[in-house]
Amino acid sequence: MSTSPTDTAAAQAAREIVSTRHFTQPREQLWAAFADAQRLARWWGPAGFRNTFELCEFRPGGHWRFTMHGPDGQDYANLSVFHTVEAPTRLVLEHENAPHFHLHITLSEEAGGTRLGWRMCFDDAATREAVARYAVPANEQVFDRLQAELTRNTNQGATI
Numbered sequence: 001m002s003t004s005p006t007d008t009a010a011a012q013a014a015r016e017i018v019s020t021r022h023f024t025q026p027r028e029q030l031w032a033a034f035a036d037a038q039r040l041a042r043w044w045g046p047a048g049f050r051n052t053f054e055l056c057e058f059r060p061g062g063h064w065r066f067t068m069h070g071p072d073g074q075d076y077a078n079l080s081v082f083h084t085v086e087a088p089t090r091l092v093l094e095h096e097n098a099p100h101f102h103l104h105i106t107l108s109e110e111a112g113g114t115r116l117g118w119r120m121c122f123d124d125a126a127t128r129e130a131v132a133r134y135a136v137p138a139n140e141q142v143f144d145r146l147q148a149e150l151t152r153n154t155n156q157g158a159t160i
Contacts, residue, residue: 014125017132019118019139025150027107027114031088033149034058034105041066042152043145046138060085064093099131116143 023030033039037056044051048071055065060082068076077097084092091105099122106117118139122128 015122015128017120017135021116021143022110022113023116024113027088027109029150030107030114033146034091039149043149046141058085099127
């Protein structure tokens with residue numbers, strides 16, 4: 001019995017969380033907020049979280065080790081590897097600790113700014129379902145924090 005392309009696409013979609021947002025800034029400005037570890041530490045993660053970066057090697061094969069400090073006082077260790085770093089359009093990283101997933105980030109030029117695509121691909125649909133209840137709203141909070149970082153940088157007179 002062969003698998004149809006529709007079945008394959010449906011199985012893939014069942015393992016994914018996809019979020020997008022339009023930003024009015026050019027994609028080079030969004031890319032700069034990812035590529036600068038100090039800036040990334042300010043906005044990465046949901047509302048109320050802060051980060052301590054131990055290592056952030058923003059290059060293919062580079063490692064990213066950091067701790068997210070939650071508003072509840074909990075610390076969340078994170079270990080990722082950057083697989084693809086293609087300025088200013090594409091970033092792929094693998095979150096190696098639980099929950100394991102690949103994060104595909106795209107920055108596409110769009111009328112009036114940039115479309116940020118954010119696709120998290122989990123090992124199986126059950127993990128995706130367990131994570132989705134907090135990851136979907138958390139992704140929106142991350143986008144809000146990225147927007148605040150972009151606005152902050154613009155207000156400080158930075159140019160890209």
